Amino acid sequence: MSLNNTSDTLGSDGDDxxxxxxxxxxxxxxxxxxxxxxxDKEEITIYQSDPLVADTxxxxxxxxxxxIFITQIQRLPIRMxxx
Numbered sequence: 001m002s003l004n005n006t007s008d009t010l011g012s013d014g015d016d017x018x019x020x021x022x023x024x025x026x027x028x029x030x031x032x033x034x035x036x037x038x039x040d041k042e043e044i045t046i047y048q049s050d051p052l053v054a055d056t057x058x059x060x061x062x063x064x065x066x067x068i069f070i071t072q073i074q075r076l077p078i079r080m081x082x083x
Contacts, residue, residue: 015039028052037064 011017012030017040019030028040028051036043036054043049049056049063056063 011040013040016041017044026051034063036062038067 011019011022013033015022015033017026017028017030022028022030022040026040026044028044032052033040034050034052034054038047038049038051040051043051043056043063047063047067049066054062057066061069
């Protein structure tokens, strides 16, 4: 993944993604944020959560709460390991 380093590095919404990357690479709106407390850049590059949805997995905890409480942001299958 290549992030465009243009003059709009902070972007219109101040999320550290350029407006052109939000539009052309990620399909997000450079003027809006989902108000979950994470920047679009954090959601895309670190947590793989949806920058357009405040509660990516729909479990009632916002994405930032999931990060704080170290829970899964996305619903992934959990494997049981028997010792």
